[in-house]
Amino acid sequence: MGKKRKDDGYNKGKFKEVEYFLKGLRAPIFKLLNHKSKHKYDCPICGYHGPFMDKNNRLRAKCPKCGELERARMAMLVVNQIYDAKKASETDVLHVSPENFLRKIFKEKYKSYISSDLYREDVDQQFDIQSIPYPDNSFDLVFASHVLEYVKDDRQAIQEIKRVLRPGGLAFLPVPMLHDKTIDFEERPLNKRIIRETGIDYFDRYREVFSEVTVYEPGSFDEKFNLTIDMQDISDSEKHNYQLPNLLPVCSA
Numbered sequence: 001m002g003k004k005r006k007d008d009g010y011n012k013g014k015f016k017e018v019e020y021f022l023k024g025l026r027a028p029i030f031k032l033l034n035h036k037s038k039h040k041y042d043c044p045i046c047g048y049h050g051p052f053m054d055k056n057n058r059l060r061a062k063c064p065k066c067g068e069l070e071r072a073r074m075a076m077l078v079v080n081q082i083y084d085a086k087k088a089s090e091t092d093v094l095h096v097s098p099e100n101f102l103r104k105i106f107k108e109k110y111k112s113y114i115s116s117d118l119y120r121e122d123v124d125q126q127f128d129i130q131s132i133p134y135p136d137n138s139f140d141l142v143f144a145s146h147v148l149e150y151v152k153d154d155r156q157a158i159q160e161i162k163r164v165l166r167p168g169g170l171a172f173l174p175v176p177m178l179h180d181k182t183i184d185f186e187e188r189p190l191n192k193r194i195i196r197e198t199g200i201d202y203f204d205r206y207r208e209v210f211s212e213v214t215v216y217e218p219g220s221f222d223e224k225f226n227l228t229i230d231m232q233d234i235s236d237s238e239k240h241n242y243q244l245p246n247l248l249p250v251c252s253a
């Protein structure tokens, strides 16, 4: 058995190299095939300029170079807008359930960086966000995107995030926009990983704790970034599930 596992690991490593090589070809080939497209955009994450790829039935949603979608690209723009190089060099970051593109940037340009997750092993610290193992006033920035919909006592988690932030610190806490009103389940439904379906009213829970909540909307950014969701072939009944925009709430401690 041990030998078999070793072979599997070896193959995995080998295929990873092929995968990265093929991914590197994706953007130039896609650009070449679609060079006549009138729709050309800028990616704020990797700097690519050109046509974007469809993602399922979301038109022109994906950057062919870094593979990131609307939500990640908007987060990058907001982070860049708030943190210039000097401010970044003075900012201690806690990154919960880390996205790879942001992890790289935080690690390189910010004063200090800790990644965390309850289960993942590719992080600096494993802990439960309902009980953050750091003293009060430890960080200037907490980034936890699409996390709170999984947490049983989310109000406790929001309090904890506020507690570890220094005065003037910021928490980026986007959750999926699924309804107008949030639905909290008593227990995690058997067919779901989330314990609540968050809605537009969810940000009120931040307003109870933080001094200020600024909500960034895709429509307020230049069209060249293509952050608004454009669907095709969706029936009217399904449309409702997709029409709510990606919103990014930034909470001030």
Ligand SMILES: [Zn+2]
Residues within 6 Å of the ligand: 043, 044, 045, 046, 047, 048, 063, 064, 065, 066, 067, 068
């Ligand atoms: Zn990109």
